Amino acid sequence: MIAVDWGTTRLRAYRLDADGAVLERRDGGEGALSCAGRHAQALAALIAGWDDGAIVLCGMVGARGGWREVPYVDCPADAVQLAAALLPLQDEDLPDRKLWLVPGMADHTRSVPDVMRGEETQVAGLLDTLDAGEHTVCLPGTHSKWVRVESGRITSIATAMTGELFALLRTHSTLGRLMESAQHDRFDAAAFDDGLARSAQPGGFSHHLFGVRSLGLFGRWPDEALPSYLSGLLIGHEVRALAASSSAPVHLLGGDALVDAYARALAALGIASIRHAETLGATGMHRLVRLRGIA
Amino acid sequence: MIAVDWGTTRLRAYRLDADGAVLERRDGGEGALSCAGRHAQALAALIAGWDDGAIVLCGMVGARGGWREVPYVDCPADAVQLAAALLPLQDEDLPDRKLWLVPGMADHTRSVPDVMRGEETQVAGLLDTLDAGEHTVCLPGTHSKWVRVESGRITSIATAMTGELFALLRTHSTLGRLMESAQHDRFDAAAFDDGLARSAQPGGFSHHLFGVRSLGLFGRWPDEALPSYLSGLLIGHEVRALAASSSAPVHLLGGDALVDAYARALAALGIASIRHAETLGATGMHRLVRLRGIA
Structure with missing residues (x-):
């Protein structure tokens, strides 16, 4: 099967074997919200030569303004419910291919709603490895997601x-x-820690x-x-x-530099963290396809 | 005398009588940090015809990158100390005029320093009317200043x-x-209050x-x-x-719309507010000139 993570700025496709292992990966340049009417062509070009298997897509590609809007699945939901909400799609620019869009999730359990699209798939890739207790998953990024998993x-x-x-x-x-003089943001651990400590102060x-x-x-830190x-x-x-509120370790999913920074911030609060590979999104799509019974 | 409030984006000159009452006001277009080398010409053009009396200037005109940098006066300081730190200036484009720049103030009493330029002069205009107790003055704006006055x-x-x-x-x-559809931001009191209430919640x-x-x-509030x-x-x-931390009323100085919003936010916390006129800057400059004994 082909697993596609298509966000606002990033398009990434994985070719997976029957067990969900990544055989090959390709990155494209088109954001899911900026290629209206051209999603099928952009995808066909990226996966040229990957000629068989279902194609599953997650991320903003299923948002309003994406390829096709998939309704949110409401919290609480497990992987079976996510799989049941996969939306089949046909497109004449990809004839003879079965396409499935993963729904995003919405949280209406508190006074102000919240949403995610794409991150639910990464968390779905993690669920199998978690015990039945409570877990906090943090996916740092432009919009960081903090996802609570229970049972x-x-x-x-x-x-x-x-971000x-x-x-x-x-x-x-x-x-x-x-x-302005700090053109390339080199990580300065002492300055980062000072900012971190400042966040605990009043004001x-x-x-x-x-x-x-x-x-x-006043020159207390150099511009860089x-x-x-x-x-x-x-x-x-x-x-x-x-x-x-978390005493258990926080699961971190994301790029190395951001995950390093968040792990450092958590450690300063006495909270341990567990890092996971960014390919969890592909793992999640494989799992949803299996649960749905798609060939 | 002439009192000039010259900030990053605003130039405002007042002609005052001997008691500090405003006889006339003129507004100019040049920001204090964007007319390097032309401050004297810009001021001369604005105050043409106001031919006698000392000229006192406060605000970013005394910052690095302004007309001339005036060192900060450190907290705590009273109006006498501010007056003593007025910096005399001569400029060949304003011959035979005595010019004085009001210093900004710096606060090094806590772990992270803070500063203001211009607002100290408005507060100086208020000091005479306050009793010897403790007072909080808030000057809302692009960068809001919260100033503590004691004795x-x-x-x-x-x-x-x-801001x-x-x-x-x-x-x-x-x-x-x-x-984007909300071209002109019309004040919506219910939405403002909902945002205000949200700020008290965790997250x-x-x-x-x-x-x-x-x-x-989710359409809980319309875009407008x-x-x-x-x-x-x-x-x-x-x-x-x-x-x-304030139980006493907060003194508010600024434009009407912002002062309305801050008064509303304070009231929601059970804190009263007292509004003051924006001309307090001119009052403050008049007071500093008198304390310094400038004619």
Whole structure:
């Protein structure tokens, strides 16, 4: 089968064997929300030569404005329920292929709803390896997802816009102008830890942000260290608010640099972390296909 | 005398009588940090015809990158100390005029420093009217300042980047894209109050921000109401973190719409507010000139 993780900025396809092991991987350049009407062509070009097996797609490709909108599955739900909600798709640009879209998930259990698209598939790839207790899974990114798993079911979702906030502040703010000399953000562990510690102090997020400027103004950190300080401050606020209730280790899924940063922030709170491979999305799609009984 | 409030984006000049009453006001277009080498010409053009009296300037005009950098006066300091630190200036484009720059203030009393330039002058205009007790003054804006006054001395400064954050999110973020139909941000009191209430809930700032998106996604607030919700959320976080320790009324100085919003947020926390006129900056400069004994 072919497993495709197609997000806002990233298109990644895996060819899997019958047991779900990755035989080959290809990366494409088209974001799922920016190729309206051309999804089938873009996918056909990427997987040229991978001529058999079902094609399963997860991520923003199933969002409004993507290839086709797949309704959210509500929390709580397990992998069987996700598999039952796979949406079949036919497209004349991919004749004779069976396509399936994985639904996103919505959390209406609290006063403000939350959602995810793509991350539920990565968590589905993890579920088999977790015991029946309670688990917290964190998927850092532009929009970090904190997913709660209880007895094999996904029970809640909390999203933090931390990555987007960092990019906004780095690119467009008065803080970003201080950092202009720091062209390539080299990780500065001491500055990151100082930002992390600052997030525990009173004054609030918006006041702490201004501190980045005054620390730079008085030379307390050189301009090149300010991006790491800002990163520690932002991740510290997120982790403190969303992981503080966890005593069990947090499962981390994502790119190495971000996972390193989140593991460091969790460790500062006395919370252990367990890292998982980014290919869990492919594992999850394989699992959903098996549960659905798709050839 | 002539009192000039010259900030990053705003130039405003007042002609005052001997008692400090405003006789006339003029607004110019040049920001203090964007007219390097042309400050004297810009000022001369604005105050043409106001031919006598000392000229006092406060705000970013005295910052690095302004007309001339004036060193910060450290907290705690009273109006006498601020007056003693007025920096005299001569410029050949304004011959025969005495110019004085008001210093900004810095707060090194806590682990992270803080600063202000311009707001100290507005607070100086207020000091005469306050009793010898403790007072909190809030000056909302792009960078809101929370200034503590004790026994007639300015003892601490806390800045929150709330206004800049709102503009960043409104203009450049995924939240801003949801609000594209809300061209003119009309104040929606119910949405503002809902954002305000959200700021009291667990989950943290960055998670609450994502809620703006999911509330819009599920139609819980129409797109046109989202800017007010976001404003309530941001101001709520700021006020909760920086005013929560205050039981006495908070003194508010600023433009009407912002002061209304902050007063509403304070009231939701059970904190009263006292509003002051924006001309307090001119009053403050008049007071500093008198204390310094300038004609």
